[in-house]
Amino acid sequence: MDERERFLADGRAAxxxxxxYLERVGELPVLAQVEPGEVRARLPAAxxxxxxxxxxVLRDLDEILLPGITHxxxxxxxxxFAVSASRPGVLAELLAAALNPVAILWRTSxxxxxxxxxxxxxxxxxxxxxxxxxxxxxxSASTSTLAALIAARHATGRxxxxxxxxxxxxxxxxxxxxxxxxRKVEVDDAFRMRVDGLDLSEAAAVVPTVGTTSTTSVDPVxxxxxxxxxTGTWLHVxxxxxxxxxxxxxxxWAFAGVERADSLVVNAHKWMLTPMxxxxxxxxxxxxxxxxxxxxxxxxxxxxxxxxxxxxxxGPALGRRFRSLKLWAVLRCHGRSGLQRMIRxxxxxxxxxxxxxxxxxxxxLCAPRPFSVVCFRREGSDADxxxxxxxxxxxxxxxxxxxxxxDSYVLRLAIGSERTTEEDxxxxxxxxxxxxx
Amino acid sequence: MDERERFLADGRAAxxxxxxYLERVGELPVLAQVEPGEVRARLPAAxxxxxxxxxxVLRDLDEILLPGITHxxxxxxxxxFAVSASRPGVLAELLAAALNPVAILWRTSxxxxxxxxxxxxxxxxxxxxxxxxxxxxxxSASTSTLAALIAARHATGRxxxxxxxxxxxxxxxxxxxxxxxxRKVEVDDAFRMRVDGLDLSEAAAVVPTVGTTSTTSVDPVxxxxxxxxxTGTWLHVxxxxxxxxxxxxxxxWAFAGVERADSLVVNAHKWMLTPMxxxxxxxxxxxxxxxxxxxxxxxxxxxxxxxxxxxxxxGPALGRRFRSLKLWAVLRCHGRSGLQRMIRxxxxxxxxxxxxxxxxxxxxLCAPRPFSVVCFRREGSDADxxxxxxxxxxxxxxxxxxxxxxDSYVLRLAIGSERTTEEDxxxxxxxxxxxxx
Numbered sequence: 001m002d003e004r005e006r007f008l009a010d011g012r013a014a015x016x017x018x019x020x021y022l023e024r025v026g027e028l029p030v031l032a033q034v035e036p037g038e039v040r041a042r043l044p045a046a047x048x049x050x051x052x053x054x055x056x057v058l059r060d061l062d063e064i065l066l067p068g069i070t071h072x073x074x075x076x077x078x079x080x081f082a083v084s085a086s087r088p089g090v091l092a093e094l095l096a097a098a099l100n101p102v103a104i105l106w107r108t109s110x111x112x113x114x115x116x117x118x119x120x121x122x123x124x125x126x127x128x129x130x131x132x133x134x135x136x137x138x139x140s141a142s143t144s145t146l147a148a149l150i151a152a153r154h155a156t157g158r159x160x161x162x163x164x165x166x167x168x169x170x171x172x173x174x175x176x177x178x179x180x181x182x183r184k185v186e187v188d189d190a191f192r193m194r195v196d197g198l199d200l201s202e203a204a205a206v207v208p209t210v211g212t213t214s215t216t217s218v219d220p221v222x223x224x225x226x227x228x229x230x231t232g233t234w235l236h237v238x239x240x241x242x243x244x245x246x247x248x249x250x251x252x253w254a255f256a257g258v259e260r261a262d263s264l265v266v267n268a269h270k271w272m273l274t275p276m277x278x279x280x281x282x283x284x285x286x287x288x289x290x291x292x293x294x295x296x297x298x299x300x301x302x303x304x305x306x307x308x309x310x311x312x313x314x315g316p317a318l319g320r321r322f323r324s325l326k327l328w329a330v331l332r333c334h335g336r337s338g339l340q341r342m343i344r345x346x347x348x349x350x351x352x353x354x355x356x357x358x359x360x361x362x363x364x365l366c367a368p369r370p371f372s373v374v375c376f377r378r379e380g381s382d383a384d385x386x387x388x389x390x391x392x393x394x395x396x397x398x399x400x401x402x403x404x405x406x407d408s409y410v411l412r413l414a415i416g417s418e419r420t421t422e423e424d425x426x427x428x429x430x431x432x433x434x435x436x437x
Numbered sequence: 438m439d440e441r442e443r444f445l446a447d448g449r450a451a452x453x454x455x456x457x458y459l460e461r462v463g464e465l466p467v468l469a470q471v472e473p474g475e476v477r478a479r480l481p482a483a484x485x486x487x488x489x490x491x492x493x494v495l496r497d498l499d500e501i502l503l504p505g506i507t508h509x510x511x512x513x514x515x516x517x518f519a520v521s522a523s524r525p526g527v528l529a530e531l532l533a534a535a536l537n538p539v540a541i542l543w544r545t546s547x548x549x550x551x552x553x554x555x556x557x558x559x560x561x562x563x564x565x566x567x568x569x570x571x572x573x574x575x576x577s578a579s580t581s582t583l584a585a586l587i588a589a590r591h592a593t594g595r596x597x598x599x600x601x602x603x604x605x606x607x608x609x610x611x612x613x614x615x616x617x618x619x620r621k622v623e624v625d626d627a628f629r630m631r632v633d634g635l636d637l638s639e640a641a642a643v644v645p646t647v648g649t650t651s652t653t654s655v656d657p658v659x660x661x662x663x664x665x666x667x668t669g670t671w672l673h674v675x676x677x678x679x680x681x682x683x684x685x686x687x688x689x690w691a692f693a694g695v696e697r698a699d700s701l702v703v704n705a706h707k708w709m710l711t712p713m714x715x716x717x718x719x720x721x722x723x724x725x726x727x728x729x730x731x732x733x734x735x736x737x738x739x740x741x742x743x744x745x746x747x748x749x750x751x752g753p754a755l756g757r758r759f760r761s762l763k764l765w766a767v768l769r770c771h772g773r774s775g776l777q778r779m780i781r782x783x784x785x786x787x788x789x790x791x792x793x794x795x796x797x798x799x800x801x802l803c804a805p806r807p808f809s810v811v812c813f814r815r816e817g818s819d820a821d822x823x824x825x826x827x828x829x830x831x832x833x834x835x836x837x838x839x840x841x842x843x844d845s846y847v848l849r850l851a852i853g854s855e856r857t858t859e860e861d862x863x864x865x866x867x868x869x870x871x872x873x874x
Contacts, residue, residue: 004460011452014528015445018535023441032547036745040551047559047768051775054525057766061532068548072537080545080736085537087444088491091451095498097530097712097763098455098508100522108517110469111505114476122484139576139714140756150614159616169734170755176732177753178588179596179616214736249562269756275534276758295613297606298841299517299651299849303827308473308596316614319577319706324535329494331484338488390740412736419588426463 010054017058018090022073025072026419029396030074032067039068054417070399072302078428079401081213081241081373081417082416085275088333089326096322103320105300106308113311116324120280122331126339127246127266128257133135136311137268137278141240142170144265144281147293149174151263151283152205152234154292157371162195165209166214168238171207180204184375190368191217191405198227206236210254214403214412215375218242222257229260229312235435237261240279242371244271245347247339254370262288262343266404271346271372273340274330277325281315289314346372346415349425353413358430362436366405372415375405378436392435398428447491449819454495454616455527458480459510463856469504469509476505507836512856516838518650518678518810519853522712525770526763530712532825533759540757542737543745550748553761557717559768560705563776564683567696571723573748574641574705574715574760578677579607580643581702584730584752586611588700588720589671591729599637600644603629603651605675608644610796617641627805628654628842635664642671647691648679651840651849652804652812655679666697674701677716678829681708683786685774691807699725702723708783708809708853709776711767715760718752726751783809783852786862790850799873803842809852812842819846827873835865 001009042064050394069419072083101109103116120135138144145168153159161175175182183203186194193208200206208219208227220394221237228235237258243266245251263283268274283289294313312318334342350372357363357376367375377385386409389402401412413428438446479501505536509520538546540553557572559825575581582605585797588598597614620640625629630645639642643665645656658674665672679702682688695701699722704712720726731750740744749755759785771779787809794800794813804812814822823846838849850865 003524004456007459007528008452008456011456011528011531012449014531015448015452016801017823018532019441019445019448021535022444031544034547036543036547036741037551043552043555045558046562048772049774051772052769054528054766057525057529057769061762065548065615067554068551069536069538070545070547072539073535080541083537083539085534087440088494090531090534090537091491092443092494093534094448094451095455095528097522097527098458099506099526100520100712101506102509102520102706102713104517106473107468108507108509110471110473111476111502111509114474114505115480115502118477118480121482126481134868139758140754142754142756143580146753153616167731167802169737173730173732173753173755178614179590182567200741204800213734246851269539275537275755276539289849293609293610293614295606299838300606304473312804316583316610317577317579318610319579321576321714325498329491332494333491335485335488351694390492401736 006138011387013055013058014335025071025073026075028071028074029392030071030077030399031396032070033396034068039064043337045255046386048383057238075417075424076398076428077417078413078415079399080414081270082414083270084273084418085417086273086330086418088329089273089275092326092329096325101322104312107302107304108190112322112324113309115328116311119327119331120282121322123210123268123280124282126336127243128252128255129282130284131283133282135282136314137317138281139277139279141238141265141267141279142173143277143316145170145238146174146177147281148236148263149178149180149205149238151289151292152236153178155179155288155374156204156234157230158202158204158255158258161205161207162203164209164219166191166212166217167207168207191215193219195220195223195227200227200231200233203231203233205236207236207238210237210239210258211371214405216242216371216373218254218370225260234262235260237264240265240267241270245334245343248343268327270331271343273325273342273418278327286314338353342418349420349422350374350415352422353425353429366410374402374413375410377408377410385409385411388432388435392431395431397431447782450492450495460511462508463512465508465511466513466828467508467836469503469507470833476501492793512854512858512861513865514854515850515852517838517851518707519851520707521855523710523767523771523855525766526710526712529763533762535874536759538759541749541755542739542747544739544741549759549761550746552765553748556761556764556768557719560717561719563773564680564703565689565692565720567721570719570721572717572719573751575752576716578675578702578704578712578716579610581716581751582607582673582675583611583614584718585673585700586615586617586642588726588729588840589673590615590617592725593671595639595641597640598642598644599640601646601656603649603654604644604646605650605677627861628652630656630661632657632660632664632684637664637668638672640668640670642673644673644675647674647676647695648808651842653679653808654804654811655691655807662694662697671699674696674698677702677704678707682780682808683858684773685780705764709767709781710771710778710855711764713765722753763779777856786857786859787811787852789859791864792863803847811850812840812847814845814847822846822848825869827874829868834868844872
């Protein structure tokens with residue numbers, strides 16, 4: 001068998017493995033049923049001396065790795081933020097890896113560089129963002145926010161970051177990594193950043209969130225933008241999860257003020273059907289990004305540099321993989337209508353679940369539900385609720401996570417998988433109530 | 438057709454596209470023959486309203502994107518550092534995307550988290566590193582070095598970074614992003630960091646390079662380690678390219694002193710047959726990494742957190758994709774012997790090319806050649822050499838890059854593709870000489 005034939009034979013086996021997996025994932029326990037160290041203990045201590053066939057890799061994937069996988073593609077994955085790597089995105093990753101362009105500069109990969117700009121423009125238009133923003137793709141919202149804080153410090157010469165106490169941990173982590181100071185602002189009863197008395201006079205950046213991690217609350221971006229305008233503070237909006245919902249007009253209220261942002265992050269790998277990793281970072285101030293990140297040594301100088309955009313000049317990394325291809329495939333194969341349909345169905349399902357909790361004696365809702373995440377708890381102690389979570393997750397039928405609100409332990413059900421049906425949400429509610437008995 | 442059947446049909450089309458591409462890539466012009474903006478101009482301004490079939494994506498990949506791809510998989514790609522995404526790694530990316538685990542915590546993906554540790558251990562052993570180092574995977578060496586500088590600043594409380602003037606631009610960029618100061622040390626005649634008079638007393642970190650970007654020179658790591666020992670400076674070794682060569686005993690001289698490093702980066706996506714992105718970062722001081730990066734908000738607390746390793750505590754990102762799977766597939770399907778064979782063949786080919794240059798009147802070698810990169814020039818002006826480079830790259834038969842040494846414009850030929858044969862290297866030399874006439 002020549003190289004091509006072997007690649008096709010191995011590839012067909014891999015493809016069928018993936019197809020079978022995606023078909024049967026709903027029958028597997030959602031949360032990996034292994035103990036720490038168990039997977040590692042089943043793997044050899046050294047790489048093989050001689051080549052092994054690819055089928056050995058597939059076999060061990062099944063036998064050794066699969067029991068240690070928590071199934072993010074499962075229809076009853078309801079923890080953190082549920083996601084889907086939809087099939088066009090999965091196949092595009094194969095193509096991206098086969099092409100393997102490394103976009104250190106425009107000329108080392110014009111197509112991936114320009115497609116990255118195009119898909120960021122497409123999504124910007126889908127979400128109703130202003131025209132002309134500069135978009136590129138980072139691996140995760142942590143990196144996108146880190147990049148924004150770097151640009152903000154460079155542009156303002158200040159080193160204070162402000163966010164609410166419900167902002168994602170990546171804001172605090174970013175500030176700490178950069179040696180910047182952090183000030184956390186209190187939230188109101190609906191877990192939104194309080195803007196009365198918000199003083200940004202020393203702040204390099206403020207990071208309001210559209211869709212916080214705990215409750216998906218929406219900070220008042222417009223009021224924060226007003227405060228920024230008074231002090232020259234950089235406005236970075238974290239809409240990593242909820243940004244995708246803006247593809248539907250009825251959710252656009254949550255983006256009020258975002259048009260005044262200096263930078264914005266939305267993760268396509270969260271609620272936009274794209275495989276990890278695909279975090280979209282836009283800025284209305286590309287020159288400030290370029291001033292913070294551009295650094296061109298001799299060996300990277302090219303004759304086309306004046307006209308061509310090299311994305312390494314807008315973020316931390318030099319080498320960049322072809323992340324735009326999967327997002328392009330996803331946007332084309334689902335279309336705007338497909339994304340809207342998914343978002344609306346997920347919000348509808350979350351509304352259903354919210355209704356069931358509201359109507360059930362002994363249970364309570366713990367936060368407003370603007371999108372597809374429901375925060376709730378059993379009346380009683382934190383220990384009771386924690387026991388419910390651990391019992392239900394150990395059962396393997398569903399996987400949910402928790403947070404802490406007003407100093408109470410609160411359960412979270414997050415809907416975001418393209419496979420989730422109303423029946424799955426119903427089974428979740430049954431499993432949770434059963435675990436409470 | 439149901440979802441599964443459509444996925445299989447689309448997948449077979451994608452697989453065949455990839456197989457054909459990898460077979461015919463050597464017939465395409467290496468460097469994309471497009472002008473800045475040309476690809477973008479051929480793409481629509483908005484995402485489609487309705488879903489399109491995947492075959493439309495494949496068609497446009499062929500017709501619109503492919504002419505704008507610079508072919509890193511081409512056997513005559515000799516620019517920067519040549520790389521290969523070998524077939525097992527390509528297929529593993531399909532599987533990783535289908536599984537799509539997001540390793541924010543151990544429990545959200547035990548298998549990918551533990552496999553990441555295992556493959557880092559495997560490579561550490563292949564390269565002869567000390568046992569017990571803690572390894573994880575970042576997207577690029579830029580991020581790995583950034584992470585190391587963050588850990589170094591946190592551990593030392595200092596903010597000065599030291600490297601040679603031939604260190605990769607990512608060191609300077611990292612220092613700038615972090616608001617740290619940078620001092621560049623001169624190099625000797627063989628482009629190695631000068632250690633006479635090296636004073637690290639105020640330095641948080643020093644970053645010697647094993648295989649610099651311009652010439653692949655090797656800084657004297659052992660002497661730098663001596664200087665670090667006197668001042669408590671963090672020793673971060675950048676072996677992004679040349680580290681892979683340590684899989685062969687005859688190159689281990691270049692790692693002398695690396696066993697005393699605090700951290701080390703080697704890119705598996707460079708000379709280790711793995712698709713972008715797979716940058717391996719080891720540390721002998723994991724507690725210092727954890728102290729710099731760990732931050733666990735309530736919603737990420739899990740009952741297994743005491744026993745289980747969550748890799749977000751060792752680097753900038755929280756969400757982490759399944760990068761270890763492709764490296765695992767590559768290591769198994771090539772084996773140690775396969776990697777050694779490739780490294781030795783590339784070094785042999787570079788030696789051949791070096792010999793041809795040495796023997797040719799009117800041409801000169803410009804730096805020692807420890808690995809697979811040859812620095813050379815035509816006797817004459819910088820403009821002459823630049824014209825040679827531009828002419829030969831415009832021809833599309835080969836792609837080379839350049840650097841500047843002792844204030845002269847110098848051509849670089851980098852060998853690193855699994856497809857490159859002696860015939861390809863011979864064609865490169867013929868094309869370069871023809872371009873000089």
